[in-house]
Amino acid sequence: MAKKQSEEVKMALSSKGCKTVCKVTYVIAKICEIFCIIAAVALCVAGVLFGLGHKTVNMSEFINEMNVQTNDSLITLGGEAVNNFLAKSHNQQVTFILVAMVVAIMVLAFASVLARHTGKFFKNLVHGKTPFTMENVDLLQKMATWIFATVITIDLGSLILALMLGGEQIVASVSLSQYLLGFIVLVFAVIFRHGVELEKGHKK
DSSP: HHHHHHEEEHHHHHHHHHHHHHHHHHHHHHHHHHHHHHHHHHHHHHHHHHHHGGOOOHHHHTTTOOOOGGGSSSSSSOOHHHHHHHHHHHHHHHHHHHHHHHHHHHHHHHHHHHHHHHHHHHHHHHHHHSSSOOOHHHHHHHHHHOOOHHHHHHHHHHHHHHHHHSSSSSSOOOOOHHHHHHHHHHHHHHHHHHHHHHHHHHHH
16 A cells, blocks of 8 residues: 555656646746855845944934834834834944844855755656655755754844844744744655655565
8 A cells, every 4th residue: 555655656746747846946946045145145245344344334324214024024123123223322233233144144044055955856856767765855854954944043033133122122923834844844754765665665
């Protein structure tokens, strides 16, 4: 029964429609990887330039109208947060911005690694004779690891920024759905490992 299910899964992943989806996903993953790398490098350069020239920056003018809101309400900055930010000393303002840049760079770096592993996994599904290989199992495990690393960095970063800004001005929430995605990928890794074992047993 298990062998039959394994063959059905292999046939489904080998179908033309699935191959097309895998190719598109691979391209999207590569684009995301390149974007994250470019964005991380740009932020590094901006951080260095900002750190070197922050003494000449008028923070009140630079951020007077700032009102930032990210998706999923991970970090929300409102009018009170802006006022609280501007009430900080110049050094505190600079430190806050540099820490936010470091968090963003880490998230982008982790996301680029995740995108690279994701792209390689779907490329293997397109070109491999079978999806059930230890390389694919390893890639799935790495994907889950980097999903967790990215989400944890976002959550910890938002908490640190909340504390630096006063704790009440930034709403930091844990996105359980993103952690759930990591666990789902781990489940797929277990399924693919089982498929590898079934194929080894079939060859014997």
